Amino acid sequence: xxxxxxxxxxxxxxxxxxxxxxxxxxxxxxxxxxxxxxxxxxxxxxxxxxxxxxxxxxxxxxxxxxxxxxxxxxxxxxxxxxxxxxxxxxxxxxxxxxxxxxxxxxxxxxxxxxxxxxxxxxxxxxxxxxxxxxxxxxxxxxxxxxxxxxxxxxxxxxxxxxxxxxxxxxxxxxxxxxxxxxxxxxxxxxxxxxxxxxxxxxxxxxxxxxxxxxxxxxxxxxxxxxxxxxxxxxxxxxxxxxxxxxxxxxxxxxxxxxxxxxxxxxxxxxxxxxxxxxxxxxxxxxxxxxxxxxxxxxxxxxxxxxxxxxxxxxxxxxxxxxxxxxxxxxxxxxxxxxxxxxxxxxxxxxxxxxxxxxxxxxxxxxxxxxxxxxxxxxxxxxxxxxxxxxxxxxxxx
Numbered sequence: 001x002x003x004x005x006x007x008x009x010x011x012x013x014x015x016x017x018x019x020x021x022x023x024x025x026x027x028x029x030x031x032x033x034x035x036x037x038x039x040x041x042x043x044x045x046x047x048x049x050x051x052x053x054x055x056x057x058x059x060x061x062x063x064x065x066x067x068x069x070x071x072x073x074x075x076x077x078x079x080x081x082x083x084x085x086x087x088x089x090x091x092x093x094x095x096x097x098x099x100x101x102x103x104x105x106x107x108x109x110x111x112x113x114x115x116x117x118x119x120x121x122x123x124x125x126x127x128x129x130x131x132x133x134x135x136x137x138x139x140x141x142x143x144x145x146x147x148x149x150x151x152x153x154x155x156x157x158x159x160x161x162x163x164x165x166x167x168x169x170x171x172x173x174x175x176x177x178x179x180x181x182x183x184x185x186x187x188x189x190x191x192x193x194x195x196x197x198x199x200x201x202x203x204x205x206x207x208x209x210x211x212x213x214x215x216x217x218x219x220x221x222x223x224x225x226x227x228x229x230x231x232x233x234x235x236x237x238x239x240x241x242x243x244x245x246x247x248x249x250x251x252x253x254x255x256x257x258x259x260x261x262x263x264x265x266x267x268x269x270x271x272x273x274x275x276x277x278x279x280x281x282x283x284x285x286x287x288x289x290x291x292x293x294x295x296x297x298x299x300x301x302x303x304x305x306x307x308x309x310x311x312x313x314x315x316x317x318x319x320x321x322x323x324x325x326x327x328x329x330x331x332x333x334x335x336x337x338x339x340x341x342x343x344x345x346x347x348x349x350x351x352x353x354x355x356x357x358x359x360x361x362x363x364x365x366x367x368x369x370x371x372x373x374x375x376x377x378x379x380x381x382x383x384x385x386x387x388x389x390x391x392x393x394x395x396x397x
Contacts, residue, residue, distance in 0.1 A: 002379075003323040003325060004272075004279070004281070004323075004324045005280065005281050005324070005326075005379075006272060006281075006325070006326050006327070007284065007327045007329070007375075008284045008286065008316075008326070009283075009284065009285045009331055010289055010309065010328065010329070010330045010349075011087065011286055011289050011330065011331060012290035012332060012333055013032065013289055013306070013348070014029065014030070014330060014332060014333020014344055014346025014348060015031065015057070015330075015333075015347050015348060016032075016033065016057045016058075016346055016347050017029045017030060017347075018079055018080070018347060024085060024158070024344075024345040025158070026085070026333075026335075026338070026344040026345045026346070029333055029344035029345065029346055030057075030346065031294070031302075031335045031344065032052075032058065032060060032349070033057075033059030033060065034299070034336075034338075035299045035302055035306075036059060036060055037059070038299045038337050042061075042306065043307050043310070044306060044307060044310040045063065046310045046311075047306075048063050050073035050075065050328070050351045051072075051074070051351060051359065052075065052349060052351065054075050054361070055075050055349055055350075056076075056363070072353065073326075073351050073352055073359050074353075074360050074361070074390070075350065075352075075361060076361065076362030076364065076365060077347040077348065077349055077350055077365070078329065078348050078364075078365040078370060079347055079365065079366055079368075080098075080367065081093070082099045082102050083100070084159075084160065085159065085332045085342075085343040085344065085345040086103060086161075086195075086332065087195070087290070087343075088160070088195055088219075089103060089160075090348075090368065091243070091246045091331055092225060092246075092247075093368035093369050094329065094331065094368045095225035095227055095371075096226045096229075096384050096385070097221055097223050097224065097372075098367065098386060103192060104160060104190065104191060105156075105160050105193075106156050107131070107156070108130055108131060108156075109154065109162065109191075113186070114130065114154065117179075117182060117186055120186070121178065121179055123179075126149065126151040127154050128142045128145060128146055128149070128151050128152070128153045129142055129155045129165075130154045130155065130156075131156070132155065132157050132158065132342075133155045133157070133341075134295050135155075135165060135210065135295065136208075138153060138155045139165055139208045143165075143201070143203075143208045144205040146165075146166065146170060147205070152164050152165070153166065153199075157341070157342050158342035158343065159342060160194035160195070161194065161195050161196070161197055162183055162187055163196075163197045164179055164180055164199060165200070166198075166199075166201075167202065168201070168213070177198055180196045184217040184219070194218065194219070197214065198216075198217075200213045214291075216245035217245070218245050218246050218247070218248050219248060220247075220248040220250055221247060221248070221250060225250070226251075226372040226375060227247055227251025227252060227281070227283075228250060230280060230281060230379075231251045231253070233381065235280040236254065236278055236281075238254040238271055238277065238282045238283065239252040240256045240258055240268055240282065240285070241256075241285035242285050243255075243283050243284070244257065245257075246285070252283075253279065254279060259287070261286045261287070261288040261289070261305060261309065264285070264286045264287070265286065265309065265316070267284070268282060269315050272316070272321075273319045285331075286309065288305050289305050289334070290334050292305070293305060294333075294334025294335070294336050297336050297337070297341060320354075320355065322355050322356065323355075323356065324354060325352070325354045325357075325375075325378060326351075326352070326353040327350070327351070327371060327375075328349070328350075328353075329348050329349060329350050329351070329368075329371065331368075332345070348368070350371075352390070362390050365388075365390075366387075366388075368387075369384070369387030370390060371387070372387060374390050376389070378391055
């Protein structure tokens with residue numbers, strides 16, 4: 001069987017501020033290091049064995065045992081050349097497509113835009129919010145008024161997003177999805193945001209809770225990605241989690257839209273074990289780190305999610321065939337110890353494992369596109385237009 005590649009994106013698991021982080025208000029951000037500092041421990045034996053603590057400026061402990069002293073995987077960190085800290089642009093760059101200029105960001109959307117949006121939807125031009133906020137914060141602040149008025153809650157962040165929150169018993173899911181689809185069509189040109197996100201919730205004032213019926217409305221990639229190229233070569237891709245949303249289904253042959261880490265991990269293991277799975281690329285996004293813990297300033301929950309993933313790593317690795325390649329990385333940071341709730345502009349970790357590859361220190365990579373360049377080259381298709389592949393791996397650790 002041909003080589004398969006499994007890319008697992010630990011959504012928002014950053015590993016230290018990029019040199020320009022201060023320009024984004026993120027000086028001192030270090031998702032992994034600050035969680036460890038705040039908590040005093042981070043029990044990740046399998047990730048440490050892969051080399052996580054060996055990454056430059058990891059700020060993680062070198063656990064004194066033979067397995068972690070000599071990494072069993074190649075390790076490094078990657079910067080992003082896209083001037084953003086967004087999920088969509090991060091994944092696109094991992095797939096070999098950087099953006100210049102990046103998506104637009106807003107502190108407030110023009111009233112005229114919101115009025116036109118709701119009028120196009122056949123609704124009264126009334127809304128709540130329209131300022132940067134975390135989803136849980138604005139839900140608590142405006143959820144009660146939303147239930148009284150029926151007006152949708154609109155908010156954004158430092159990232160390129162247009163988010164619409166609504167109680168499922170006030171604005172039914174299908175209506176919320178319709179509103180978001182209309183917004184997606186309108187947000188072009190100077191209002192070109194990366195994602196429109198439907199954020200449904202339930203409950204009563206003081207006890208609101210998001211449901212798992214979130215839906216993302218992205219835009220097609222602005223150029224060719226690795227997924228497009230593999231499709232042209234007759235290769236198939238399985239997107240697990242929100243991958244098909246991020247790429248607007250382009251280049252994604254099969255979809256398993258899991259909505260949490262546990263299901264995403266199980267789906268990845270099942271896909272690797274499935275003898276009938278003919279996908280060359282298994283591309284997984286594990287969203288809980290970002291959605292449940294990073295944006296909610298919850299380092300304890302974030303740490304527990306990391307430890308859960310670590311405990312599943314042996315199953316993931318055992319499901320790999322002899323020629324398979326496993327790449328574990330992230331798309332941006334979201335340091336839960338910072339005062340804000342936005343993504344943070346950070347390096348992301350890079351761990352690369354295969355039964356047939358001698359581990360090396362991959363150092364600091366200039367772009368996330370090195371992942372696409374590596375995969376494209378490893379599959380025998382030559383050089384990718386962006387990034388530099390890290391094969392062959394020659395240097396000893």
